[in-house]
Amino acid sequence: MARVGIYGATGYTGYELIKLLVRHPQVEIGFATARSAVGKRLSDIFPTLIDTPLVAVEEANLQDVDLIFTCLPHNTPDLIPLVQQALEAGKRVIDFSDTFRLHDADDYERRRGKPHPAPELLSAAVYGLPELHRTAIREARLVANTGCYPLTAILPLWPLVQADLFTDRTVIVDSKSGVSGAGRSLSLKTHFGETHETFSAYNVGRVHRHLGEMEQETGLHIIFSPHLLPVYRGILSTIYVTLKPGTSPEMVHEAYNVFRDEPFITVLPTGHFPELRHVQQTMDFILGFQPVEIEAGRMIIVSALDNLLKGASGQAVQCMNLMLGIEETAGLK
Amino acid sequence: MARVGIYGATGYTGYELIKLLVRHPQVEIGFATARSAVGKRLSDIFPTLIDTPLVAVEEANLQDVDLIFTCLPHNTPDLIPLVQQALEAGKRVIDFSDTFRLHDADDYERRRGKPHPAPELLSAAVYGLPELHRTAIREARLVANTGCYPLTAILPLWPLVQADLFTDRTVIVDSKSGVSGAGRSLSLKTHFGETHETFSAYNVGRVHRHLGEMEQETGLHIIFSPHLLPVYRGILSTIYVTLKPGTSPEMVHEAYNVFRDEPFITVLPTGHFPELRHVQQTMDFILGFQPVEIEAGRMIIVSALDNLLKGASGQAVQCMNLMLGIEETAGLK
Amino acid sequence: MARVGIYGATGYTGYELIKLLVRHPQVEIGFATARSAVGKRLSDIFPTLIDTPLVAVEEANLQDVDLIFTCLPHNTPDLIPLVQQALEAGKRVIDFSDTFRLHDADDYERRRGKPHPAPELLSAAVYGLPELHRTAIREARLVANTGCYPLTAILPLWPLVQADLFTDRTVIVDSKSGVSGAGRSLSLKTHFGETHETFSAYNVGRVHRHLGEMEQETGLHIIFSPHLLPVYRGILSTIYVTLKPGTSPEMVHEAYNVFRDEPFITVLPTGHFPELRHVQQTMDFILGFQPVEIEAGRMIIVSALDNLLKGASGQAVQCMNLMLGIEETAGLK
Amino acid sequence: MARVGIYGATGYTGYELIKLLVRHPQVEIGFATARSAVGKRLSDIFPTLIDTPLVAVEEANLQDVDLIFTCLPHNTPDLIPLVQQALEAGKRVIDFSDTFRLHDADDYERRRGKPHPAPELLSAAVYGLPELHRTAIREARLVANTGCYPLTAILPLWPLVQADLFTDRTVIVDSKSGVSGAGRSLSLKTHFGETHETFSAYNVGRVHRHLGEMEQETGLHIIFSPHLLPVYRGILSTIYVTLKPGTSPEMVHEAYNVFRDEPFITVLPTGHFPELRHVQQTMDFILGFQPVEIEAGRMIIVSALDNLLKGASGQAVQCMNLMLGIEETAGLK
The missing domain is CATH 3.40.50.720 (NAD(P)-binding Rossmann-like Domain)
Known part of the structure; x- marks a missing residue:
């Protein structure tokens, strides 16, 4: 023991x-x-x-x-x-x-x-x-x-880097986090009356303290906007990438195959996306993607985790x- | 009368x-x-x-x-x-x-x-x-x-088009809407147990029925991801644009000057953003922006309105x- | 198996x-x-x-x-x-x-x-x-x-009946339930827009279908008011009883001693009460009580459980x- | 001016x-x-x-x-x-x-x-x-x-006292308040993570600082249990009274007739009750009642107001x- x-x-x-x-x-x-x-x-x-x-x-x-x-x-x-x-x-x-x-x-x-x-x-x-x-x-x-935010970007992006699928190395990460990400300290930001039934962006652009981790681990150039959800647990990130023209869903699944034996990672079928409730209170990291314009290499990835667990x-x-x-x-x- | x-x-x-x-x-x-x-x-x-x-x-x-x-x-x-x-x-x-x-x-x-x-x-x-x-x-x-979603994109983008500030005409619009946007009809999507304390993306990419309005009114090419917030009223959109290299905040404010006499539009000082509660139950349309990399023309705009009013x-x-x-x-x- | x-x-x-x-x-x-x-x-x-x-x-x-x-x-x-x-x-x-x-x-x-x-x-x-x-x-x-509501009344009241502590056999049960108690069927009652950020009473008095169970199992006469909380899981009931004059907290704890070996029941120290989050997602049934006027036998009991589990x-x-x-x-x- | x-x-x-x-x-x-x-x-x-x-x-x-x-x-x-x-x-x-x-x-x-x-x-x-x-x-x-809590008891009870309808002068007031009642000061009690998706009782019995007002204005003996709702605005109180045997709904409406010219008070038809959303953001005080056992004089009253306005x-x-x-x-x- x-x-x-x-x-x-x-x-x-x-x-x-x-x-x-x-x-x-x-x-x-x-x-x-x-x-x-x-x-x-x-x-x-x-x-x-x-x-x-x-x-x-x-x-x-x-x-x-x-x-x-x-x-x-x-x-x-x-x-x-x-x-x-x-x-x-x-x-x-x-x-x-x-x-x-x-x-x-x-x-x-x-x-x-x-x-x-x-x-x-x-x-x-x-x-x-x-x-x-x-x-x-x-x-x-x-x-x-x-860090909890960086994970939602690193895990979906790293396999695509490994598979050499990027052309434009600038990636947009639009993240939405539950309130527990701000910790248990008292601040107006976590006061019920300031958080409940609203939604806001903060630290928009390239100023968040967690940007460094994302860029170190992926080698990409990240534009990152975190937002505060009126939810307790979980982060969902919507990620916009431009891959090599013609990159097919099959090629993307092939890249994510590096995770096939990972105990806590689930890659959904093309066009399916995780919701926060799928990951809350669990160790599961779930990601899904949707090609937008295959000829232009545009793709949207959605990833989700429980910020206090995974x-x-x-x-x-x-x-x-x-x-x-x-x-x-x-x-x- | x-x-x-x-x-x-x-x-x-x-x-x-x-x-x-x-x-x-x-x-x-x-x-x-x-x-x-x-x-x-x-x-x-x-x-x-x-x-x-x-x-x-x-x-x-x-x-x-x-x-x-x-x-x-x-x-x-x-x-x-x-x-x-x-x-x-x-x-x-x-x-x-x-x-x-x-x-x-x-x-x-x-x-x-x-x-x-x-x-x-x-x-x-x-x-x-x-x-x-x-x-x-x-x-x-x-x-x-x-449409409620289109407005959150058209109003911030149209003045920049008028001012001829775009280079890359592809724009990413990441929108988050309260549940009232789905109407009062009964569906699992608006059932408390399926919406409360969660968050999800839907109709990701270029498939949403409201895309046409956005493109018609702005002449831009829009990548649009709507999301469902556990909130009753309001839409907040985070918009990622690439303008001409060197576009300064002053040039952007100058473009937004076309709205200076509009009774319901507020343009915030650079680096300030609206929150949903600022617009809920009001006719106000509020937008703010933040240059990310001026030399690359990258800018993030956040807009918000009450989907049932404005x-x-x-x-x-x-x-x-x-x-x-x-x-x-x-x-x- | x-x-x-x-x-x-x-x-x-x-x-x-x-x-x-x-x-x-x-x-x-x-x-x-x-x-x-x-x-x-x-x-x-x-x-x-x-x-x-x-x-x-x-x-x-x-x-x-x-x-x-x-x-x-x-x-x-x-x-x-x-x-x-x-x-x-x-x-x-x-x-x-x-x-x-x-x-x-x-x-x-x-x-x-x-x-x-x-x-x-x-x-x-x-x-x-x-x-x-x-x-x-x-x-x-x-x-x-x-039934989920009846349990919140029967478990706290039955030991007091067994211990013969009642004088006034009319008991007031004021219950507050999360939305999942209404099931997954679609109805306006469970529509996010009709439930979120509000609170209401329904079936007030002696008309609720679950009253029979409470009275059968306790032999008491119950006045019951259910309410709908903007919460997903859990029921908390506040129960007002009039016991024999002079009934002390010790006598009440003695009565609850019948539960001492129960795996899922916790009786809190006098003056402590359960909250919904203490029981959500668990099998725990927690109850606490507070004597109000000992000479008059007045006491308030608060009980809580997860309506989908216990x-x-x-x-x-x-x-x-x-x-x-x-x-x-x-x-x- | x-x-x-x-x-x-x-x-x-x-x-x-x-x-x-x-x-x-x-x-x-x-x-x-x-x-x-x-x-x-x-x-x-x-x-x-x-x-x-x-x-x-x-x-x-x-x-x-x-x-x-x-x-x-x-x-x-x-x-x-x-x-x-x-x-x-x-x-x-x-x-x-x-x-x-x-x-x-x-x-x-x-x-x-x-x-x-x-x-x-x-x-x-x-x-x-x-x-x-x-x-x-x-x-x-x-x-x-x-005080906000006292009003929810005084306004429904005072007319019944004036009309001399009480036998048992002990009244049970079970109140549920939104978080804004606790003010804007920072405390764990108003932290989103401690309030959201839960529900609890506090200051149960006869210890709340607002009890004195209720008793002074009505002359009744009040048992009062406040609870904290995961809602921002509003208080709803469920009140249990024992009136003279045989007190009919008509007699109660007759008593409430003293409010007939009040600009902010609405008395609902027998068996109808206010919900929090009916009063939020308004000056309206709404009350409804339901006789439970007319021969025993038992009646339940539900009252609601916006704690920050009325x-x-x-x-x-x-x-x-x-x-x-x-x-x-x-x-x-």
Whole structure:
């Protein structure tokens, strides 16, 4: 029985992670930390019967675990020391932030406007997307768990890049996300009265912090517009590509054939599309496509996932399984 | 006091129309027909204090009114005879269906796969978009009320066409509509359990019945993906255009200057976008834009309207005001 | 491996039942019928990966199964012959309708205003509430699966009756149900536009068809007001009782102690209440209570369940497990 | 043209108030204060075209206005000095908090557990319910605007008390409120993820701060359970009363006849009930009732209002109209 620790158990991703881990047949939770809820139990914070005690970061016993998850808010100053300390203690780390997702410190600095806080860790980190980097994840000391938005673009686009089907390398990704993507922190953006019965775009164009991951993993040039849905879970992205003239649906299915043995990816028949409810509360990543004008190579792809599972905590468990040599789908079916 | 008649008062658009007309200072309702509710009053069908009696089509007294609205479902066989009869009686007509929106019978046949049922009416009809065809609407005998989706594309794109700003004439329109767009008929698509807490794409590509209007009015080539939001009212469209290299925000604002005196159109400052709640229950059409890569001419436009008001019944009242020589905004502020 | 058949697989309860059965470790589906979807597979109707074929009633092979579920709409004329035929063939039956829930044909006739269609079956049927009738269910040939609303009243009230705590035997039950309680049939009541962002009462007073079950099982006199929530799953009932003067919280907890070994019932500490999200998608029945004026015996109880699981299909599986001699919670945890 | 000032313009009630006042034909806004938004305009805070500037409390020029509205959070320490200062300057005051709603300082202290902060003001204040206290409001210097929950109980119950129809003076009020009742402050209770697709009870029994108003105005003994709906606007209350045996629907309608000239109250025919959507965005208060057992005097009443309009800001404008000698419904139709 492997043992794991969780730093940051009371955000949405930490909570989802714990829900998966308590049911996992081959893993036990060694500790779970929570800044504002020390001394409480997880069931005091969330409506759940899961009775995990919450401790302060200082009380977490690193020696007691094999692997840690860091589920802290983006830009927490504590993150780098926590990760360094764990790695030095010989523990493996899966980090949920966007700190270690880009391989290149220069790329990071150019996109963020400030130097990377720990470039030496950056070069060691593996991007935690099993469908693309399964072998590297197995051996990794530090895995950067994927962003939820980027996944909806990377998984449908990467096979088409591999199959060399692109002519125009500029791709439009129009994404629509449920509110849980914004986390559990209080903000007007997640206030019921500001979100319910409305719909809006934000960070339109090329300014979203997750753009870097998409471009790194696909090598494409992405125009990205995220939108906020009055729905709790799930992201659906509508993707507009221009492929080589004459690219047929069969050629596209042939490219997606690289996913044929993937346990969590479903490619629908031509002209069928996923809906959010097909993926909510599941690990399933579903994509469908429709050629628009074959002679012009125009195609529309629709992809969908549950942002808290395949887009965050479930993805982290999939990586953990690989790292610990456990069956990849354990605790996820 | 002008008098008007409504054919088809118990669909969502007919109901919204009546709500506007009963408050209109210069118009009275002569009759309102309803196939399935003859002998009832509107207040028996809708939760309202509006006490309009409902009569059968045969009981409607055409002589009693100056203008009629036909708010019948698309493809109702009764429509053509009703419109012909009214025109022959010297009455003016505003039709809510998509029967008379295309000018060209060949274009209609090519897009629909069947001949137009009354080509002689088609050539006389005016597309009911005051911002583009105000003068023609004033004189028109037959006005084809605009579709709700098309408006979200035509109004933002037409000024850019007028200003000759396009290079690539292919435009991507990613639209998200509330459920009321599907009307009040019962279907699984509008069942709470199939719509609530989910999100989906439908009719993706170049197959939607409203594509023709968009292309006719703008002269552009449109890739259009509609989506269904778990929201009642409103449409928000995210539009991706490629303009001439170097097109600046100022040049775009200059183009939109044609709307400066329009009573219902608001162009936001660069980088600001409308949300659905800004337009719900109003006649306002709001648009905003963001240049993405100025050197490449890439720009994203977001537009929003209330599909039942500016997108349907309010638009019809605006046209009626023009046709009757009344102040254009009467009953709409 | 026991084998079961389902009549009526395409309503919400039939669908939920099949989702439970395909994951059940000790049961296999022999057949699933669907009037309007013969020749299709369940995955053609519902967004699911469950690939059960759907057959006509006539094609269902009764000999192939040990037990059948009848998930037909209330008042289907086919029901009685189907049940009789199955019983005569020595098969056991769990029926989802409200046909067999009252023990007494006279009570049925008085409440429904018409004679019971098969009084001889009525007297043999067992009310399918394991917490009250576990032993009888084990042996039953015909089980009447419980109504969802009644459960929210019966389970909190029955222990207080057993403990002889009532003075005033009139009890007020104010219930609020999600839309899925109305089934998958199309009606304006379940149309998104008529349900979303609103709230209403219906069948107020003593007229609801489910009142008989509540009164039969508790022996109390119930005033019942159901309401429709803009939520998909779950029922929450607020119950107002007048107990013997001086009844303390301890005495109430003592009464609820009869549920201490029940796998699916949770009684919260005094002053704590369930929320719908605590029970959605689960078999949990949660109740909490608050004394209001102890000297006057006034108390408020709040109970909640998922109407499709503990309130319908999960309950049926719990009964099936008892009837087949399987572990009671198999397939339900 | 009368002039008014608003203290606290950026909460939901302040915002709704301003929306009403800018359209009011006989009133102008002199100033609007906002602690956290000084120097901004209202349109910077809310999605609106209303361009009211926001000033600090110190900048508000009391001399410039005839009447002030205080829309501050409950228990703001600034409230008492602000009110005293305005009254001393000869200005009239409508306060939105629950500070001045009870007439009796002892009652206040007993219910709140602390002495009233300004008993001398308490005795001068008039409870701002026009239907009960129209004459007193006309003359009042200080009006305590009513609570939203209390109104849903007081208006249906008071006529029955006047008509002496009660035997059992204990009444059960089961209320369901939209989220806007909790205001615009950020709290987990109004976080989309904690409110959406769920339903819960809170402050059950006799502990809610609004109980005092209900009991003061009706003289009845109220058992009150508020619940939180996943809806934005509106409160619907289901009220259970025991009247004199044999009380007929006609006798109840006779009692409600006191409201026959009220501009904002509708009493539905026996057996009809309001829904939230009937009252949302309106000043209408709608009630319906259903006798349950006439011989036992049991009756169920359902009432509904928009908590931000008739339940708060619209009610304040109705009081203002009375105080300023303007037509009572001005700006409210």
